[in-house]
Amino acid sequence: MVTNPDISIEAFTTAMVLIAGLLTLAFRNNINSYIGLRMGYTYLSEESWRKGNTVAGIGMLLLSLVLAVMILFKVRRDVFTVTLLIGAFVVIWASTYVAKRTYELEDLRREAPEKPEQERQISEFNVRPYLTIQLAVLAIYLILTAFFWEMIPDTVAIHFDLSGQPDGFADKATGILIIPLLMWGFLFAITYFVKSPLLTSRGLFILPNMSKRFAKFMTVVNIALTPVYTIVLLYNVALIPSIYVNYAAFLVLAGIFFESYRLLSAR
Secondary structure, eight states: OOOOHHHHHHHHHHHHHHHHHHHHHHTTTSOOSSSSOOSHHHHHOHHHHHHHHHHHHHHHHHHHHHHHHHHHTTOOHHHHHHHHHHHHHHHHHHHHHHHHHHHHHHHHTOSSSSOOHHHHTOOOOOOHHHHHHHHHHHHHHHHHHHHHGGGSOSEEEEEEOTTSOEEEEEEHHIIIIIHHHHHHHHHHHHHHHTTSGGGSOBTTBOOTTHHHHHHHHHHHHHHHHHHHHHHHHHHHTTSSOTHHHHHHHHHHHHHHHHHHHHHHHOO
16 A cells, blocks of 8 residues: 555644643643643743643644644645644744743732742843844845745745655745745744743743843754755755755754754753
8 A cells, every 4th residue: 555655744743743732731730841831930830830731732632633634635735834833833822821821820919028039130031133133034035035036936846855856845925935934933933932031941940041042042943944945945946956955954953953952951
């Protein structure tokens, strides 16, 4: 029996979202460092952990259901990808908001007339330089896109196999604009939200440079992905061979792994 590789990839992705949702719900009552929505507010409050992870778990289950329905109806891969990105952003935003709001309401109910000294000294990190860099990178890509727009075919390649041959396609607007903008916007939003040290802390263990490290990491990833989008664009206007996309992707993955190691090992 021959397996459709497109369906296999989409089914695997859907299964991973489903499993992540089930695990998140299963551990929603147990604060831990491995499974669930793990950010500063959830470590500061058991109720914040429980509610934030309940929303995250339910959100991922609903997202997996939507993705499964799309597979059954054989929706195009580009539409599947866009739905996955939007759904992931909504789940992360909603669960983070609930966790943050729950902690803030608990904070208001405290009997102490003022917050502890450690908490009063926490100030927001200035993420504007990192946001500015990401905006500049986006502007460069949009300028290139505008320059080549008339040369781009109505159907474009957006995914390539290990040999460099295109195996996933989308319409012009989705492949060249919508998917890159969603990826860029996702990382841009995370960079904006890490301005709060409580978002990147581990309970009361707040590293003074953790927000800076996260902002730098998100910026590096956004910068690194832009050459991939650009090479895909140049391939679709027949200026470079498709194998260059793979070269760029491997370099980006290596860079992301290196930056991830630096972020996690930093003290």
